[in-house]
Amino acid sequence: MASTFPLNIVTPEKTVLSETVQAVQLPAAGGSLGILAGHAPLLAELSVGECVVRLPNGAQEQLVIAGGFVEVSREQVTVLADTAEFAADIDVNRAEASLARAREMLAKLDAGAAAEMDRATADAEMRRAQAAIRIGGRR
């Protein structure tokens, strides 16, 4: 059996996942990042995307993560995400709606008009919705 490590995924509003896992794959700012037990201590910034958690029994959990950080220490891995949602909890319709809204905002910004969001927020929102649709639709 492969070695495992404790993984905590927390968002400002709640603890999303706290489990012993075999591996985790995260959307780091510089590209996808895979972490196994015994990884060197690391502090990395996360972007928007999907996070795959491999449990010791071989099962996988998928989440959509938006922004935040990951801290890998000798003992454990902590993900501080802005938002994290299990694939099973994703509401594709809602994601579609927020995608449409984010696109609209971006279009407004491109046209030079005032919008309720700034560019970075709208962009992050769009990518989050896209990731949610991708994962949620796969179910």
Add this chain to the structure above:
Amino acid sequence: MPSMRQIRGRIRVAKNIQQITKAMKMVAAARLRRAQDRVQSARPYSVKMREVMASLSQAGADTLTHPLLEVRETETPRVGVLVIGADRGLCGSYATNALKKAMETLRPLDPASTRVLAVGRKAYGFFRRRDYPLVGEYDLNMTGVSFTDAQEISRKARELYVSGEIDVLYIAYTRFLSALTQKPVVVQLLPIVTDEIAGTAGDAATSQEEYLFEPDAEEILGRLLPRYIDTQIYQALSEAVASEHGARMTAMSSATDNAGKMISTLTLVLNRARQANITKEIAEIVGGAEALR
């Protein structure tokens, strides 16, 4: 001596009020439980955040600089205060205490050198009538503070600080100790006090390790610090909401008790008046019969 009719009217009023206060107490109790859960579930994130900050500062962040860490040496620092007050009344002394604490910081200062950000209807209502420049007004979502709300406030506060409009930022809020006790506090938010963070993060994060950074330490710090402020504000908001519900619950509970006491006193007065009336009538009948003889 009020007439029996008047006493009955007063009893009815007291009963109606009691019903209202009882309902408000129940609502506050239910919301308090939810708000408390929220405070609890926000804790792991802020604890982890502190740990990460501590590891970062150990990994040589002392050499790193960031606008949010920079302490400005000025003779008369311009002070910003983020006041989190009550959203509604009928919560006992909660609203007054929160504002009083904020005023302790503000009073010795020249109003022109201050900036006030007020959260909660009672708080901005209070500062609107005063000389302090109110630069932001926010409503509190009493049924559940969202992180997005906190981020909005945080963004504004950071802007003020980075642009140099203020040199130091305090946050005045009410710390939630229990349903019965809440304590108004003022805490410095900006510039960030790093020693304090390292101190409170505990020993868990104090292992001497060399961290890898991606992209690099400076960039991570640049992302982490604003997020840290967001978290602090979120924590303060959720504690303030829990405190307000707690205070309201206590206030309404004693109001209900007082109404009950008033009802029983009035009932006693009413009964006595009725008894006196009956006695008087009997005396009149007896007197009348006596006269006919």
